[in-house]
Amino acid sequence: MVIMTTALALIELTPTGAIRPSARMLLAAAARLGDPVAVVVAAPHKSEGLLAELGSLGAARVVVATSNTDGLLLAHEVEALVAAANAGPITAILAANSVEGREVAARVAVRLRAALAVDIVDITLEAGSVVATHSVLGGAYLVQSTAESGPLVATIRLGAIGDRAAAATPEVMEVAIDVDTSRFAVVNAAADAVFEAGRRDLRGASRVVSGGRGIGSQENFALVEQLADALGAAVGASRAAVDAGYIAQSAQVGQTGVTVTPDLYVALGISGAIQHRAGMQTAKTIVVINKDANAPLFDIADFGVVGDVFTVVPQLIEAIRERSR
Amino acid sequence: MKILVLVKQVPDTWGERSLDSVTGALIRTTGEQVIDEIDERALEVALQYKDATNAEVVAVTMGPARAIDVLRKSLAMGADSGIHLVDDSLAGSDLGWTARALAGVIALDGFDLVIAGNESTDGRGGVIPAMIAEHLGVPNATFLDTVTIAPNSVAGERATDYGTVDVSASLPAVISITERSAEPRFPSFRGILGAKKKPVKTISLSDLQLDSEPSRSLVHSTSKRPPHSAGTKVIDAGDAGMQLAKFLADNRLI
Numbered sequence: 001m002v003i004m005t006t007a008l009a010l011i012e013l014t015p016t017g018a019i020r021p022s023a024r025m026l027l028a029a030a031a032r033l034g035d036p037v038a039v040v041v042a043a044p045h046k047s048e049g050l051l052a053e054l055g056s057l058g059a060a061r062v063v064v065a066t067s068n069t070d071g072l073l074l075a076h077e078v079e080a081l082v083a084a085a086n087a088g089p090i091t092a093i094l095a096a097n098s099v100e101g102r103e104v105a106a107r108v109a110v111r112l113r114a115a116l117a118v119d120i121v122d123i124t125l126e127a128g129s130v131v132a133t134h135s136v137l138g139g140a141y142l143v144q145s146t147a148e149s150g151p152l153v154a155t156i157r158l159g160a161i162g163d164r165a166a167a168a169t170p171e172v173m174e175v176a177i178d179v180d181t182s183r184f185a186v187v188n189a190a191a192d193a194v195f196e197a198g199r200r201d202l203r204g205a206s207r208v209v210s211g212g213r214g215i216g217s218q219e220n221f222a223l224v225e226q227l228a229d230a231l232g233a234a235v236g237a238s239r240a241a242v243d244a245g246y247i248a249q250s251a252q253v254g255q256t257g258v259t260v261t262p263d264l265y266v267a268l269g270i271s272g273a274i275q276h277r278a279g280m281q282t283a284k285t286i287v288v289i290n291k292d293a294n295a296p297l298f299d300i301a302d303f304g305v306v307g308d309v310f311t312v313v314p315q316l317i318e319a320i321r322e323r324s325r
Numbered sequence: 326m327k328i329l330v331l332v333k334q335v336p337d338t339w340g341e342r343s344l345d346s347v348t349g350a351l352i353r354t355t356g357e358q359v360i361d362e363i364d365e366r367a368l369e370v371a372l373q374y375k376d377a378t379n380a381e382v383v384a385v386t387m388g389p390a391r392a393i394d395v396l397r398k399s400l401a402m403g404a405d406s407g408i409h410l411v412d413d414s415l416a417g418s419d420l421g422w423t424a425r426a427l428a429g430v431i432a433l434d435g436f437d438l439v440i441a442g443n444e445s446t447d448g449r450g451g452v453i454p455a456m457i458a459e460h461l462g463v464p465n466a467t468f469l470d471t472v473t474i475a476p477n478s479v480a481g482e483r484a485t486d487y488g489t490v491d492v493s494a495s496l497p498a499v500i501s502i503t504e505r506s507a508e509p510r511f512p513s514f515r516g517i518l519g520a521k522k523k524p525v526k527t528i529s530l531s532d533l534q535l536d537s538e539p540s541r542s543l544v545h546s547t548s549k550r551p552p553h554s555a556g557t558k559v560i561d562a563g564d565a566g567m568q569l570a571k572f573l574a575d576n577r578l579i
């Protein structure tokens with residue numbers, strides 16, 4: 001029998017049990033590194049619906065982890081990956097670079113004494129070894145790394161990998177896991193943020209419109225949302241706008257917020273502090289509207305308008321509507 | 326209660342930061358090095374509990390000799406003592422080796438609660454706290470926007486990429502906090518004077534009992550990306566919105 005080398009992908013589920021979009025990217029990456037194996041934590045009766053979808057995303061095998069303990073923070077995900085990793089030769093263990101994905105990867109790497117690469121933007125197999133590419137210091141540098149020995153545990157930036165693995169008919173393996181309850185925190189309640197109808201998720205968005213302190217108030221922030229809607233873009237913000245309460249913290253772009261690499265980034269009333277640029281300077285096209293001609297963000301703008309957002313943006317929205325008529 | 330706060334020295338985010346083209350490591354010898362802002366917040370969370378209960382707060386850092394400055398700052402803000410892990414063989418440590426060494430320090434000193442930042446402003450790994458918890462075999466509750474510390478437990482609201490999760494853990498435990506958690510206090514004049522008398526313990530790797538060695542993450546190439554350059558800049562004379570729409574259309578963005 002030929003022992004196939006596999007790569008494990010941790011599938012994220014919503015609190016109601018649906019597969020999160022990161023699954024496509026993780027299975028596409030895993031397929032480059034070995035036989036792609038989806039590892040998912042679900043009650044057995046709930047897993048059937050998931051199989052077809054994971055197969056369509058390229059999973060050659062699905063490991064369904066079940067357990068009789070419940071309500072522990074990410075415990076089953078950690079134990080399921082460790083069990084799957086110990087079951088046969090693997091090249092890599094992949095998770096989304098989400099808060100959950102990173103945490104599971106962190107614990108699994110320590111348990112397996114494996115090297116850990118976080119927030120990578122690309123991954124390939126070169127001469128038998130797994131090479132991860134990191135985009136660091138706000139995208140100013142690209143760094144490639146490998147594991148000294150053993151498999152690489154890696155978290156992949158959401159939206160960084162665009163392709164999709166060929167569909168497969170997965171074989172299913174159920175594993176029952178034991179969890180040492182004293183080692184994990186307890187989840188008392190979990191809820192996904194509710195996006196307003198039509199609002200897009202900032203991570204992985206191909207277009208982003210962000211507002212800064214220059215927007216002036218929570219009410220005025222509607223202007224940012226209107227332009228975002230006109231462009232089919234997600235809404236972002238500077239930390240100053242978040243601190244002033246114009247919008248939720250989850251919209252913060254930058255050093256301590258989300259890193260985005262959209263095709264189009266539009267900054268409204270944002271000065272361009274180095275910490276903001278760290279989260280958006282790798283955007284393909286950058287548009288800046290600011291009334292201060294010396295705002296540093298103009299230095300990296302493909303198109304800059306020195307002007308008042310409250311006159312320029314309504315005119316822009318109108319012009320976009322005209323063109324789409 | 327004994328609370329250990331992990332404080333890291335990082336290059337000031339206001340300055341130009343660069344990587345060594347051979348090792349891929351951050352150049353830490355030039356530019357101003359400061360205590361990471363997120364760790365000041367972690368310390369603030371600990372100090373607020375100390376103000377209410379008289380808990381003992383110990384600041385812990387791993388870094389070269391100059392990293393002692395972040396302990397001084399922590400003591401001036403109100404920490405009771407500091408521990409500095411310094412060892413030449415730690416230079417260029419990756420995530421695995423950093424977590425193993427810090428876990429060794431924590432295990433040596435004993436603790437009820439470890440508080441860290443959710444993500445440093447230089448490495449931005451966001452994984453060290455969970456890695457440490459795994460080494461220590463204790464629960465971790467990371468990325469907390471709010472924190473409630475009780476004598477035997479810790480709880481809070483965790484901000485994830487997708488929403489929120491209410492979590493709790495019994496002590497001993499490791500938590501990490503986000504920039505929403507607390508506004509750090511400024512050291513008072515008395516605090517700065519008092520800091521000089523507070524104890525700082527310097528230790529090296531040979532003082533620690535460490536878990537077996539993890540596989541290393543090896544950097545084999547580093548390249549600098551050309552910066553995004555400036556293009557057209559117009560001053561609004563009444564039609565800039567239209568000009569911008571034309572630019573977007575020409576670039577097939579609308």
Ligand SMILES: Cc1cc2nc3c(=O)[nH]c(=O)nc-3n(C[C@H](O)[C@H](O)[C@H](O)COP(=O)(O)OP(=O)(O)OC[C@H]3O[C@@H](n4cnc5c(N)ncnc54)[C@H](O)[C@@H]3O)c2cc1C
Nearest residue numbers: 212213214238239240254255256257269271276291292309
């Ligand atoms: C450790 C650390 C981490 C940080 N992390 C982040 C981060 O993740 N993200 C982030 O964004 N910041 C971050 N910051 C904060 C950052 O330094 C800046 O303070 C922040 O980005 C400024 O936001 P702003 O550009 O909206 O505000 P300001 O700098 O105040 O700029 C407002 C701009 O709006 C313009 N303006 C005002 N009115 C109008 C108008 N009517 N029309 C057009 N333009 C107008 C002004 O000319 C000005 O340029 C961090 C700082 C530190 C120290």
Ligand SMILES: Cc1cc2nc3c(=O)[nH]c(=O)nc-3n(C[C@H](O)[C@H](O)[C@H](O)COP(=O)(O)OP(=O)(O)OC[C@H]3O[C@@H](n4cnc5c(N)ncnc54)[C@H](O)[C@@H]3O)c2cc1C
Nearest residue numbers: 118136331387419420441442444445448449450451452453
């Ligand atoms: C740009 C860049 C990218 C990197 N990518 C990788 C990678 O993919 N894989 C890899 O193995 N290594 C990587 N490294 C090295 C890694 O960042 C370092 O080992 C670093 O010391 C710890 O990681 P962090 O700062 O990202 O930790 P984080 O997990 O982001 O730190 C969270 C918290 O842990 C505590 N903490 C972390 N380090 C210390 C310390 N030295 N002393 C006290 N408290 C501390 C602080 O409370 C901090 O807020 C990278 C480094 C850089 C500069």
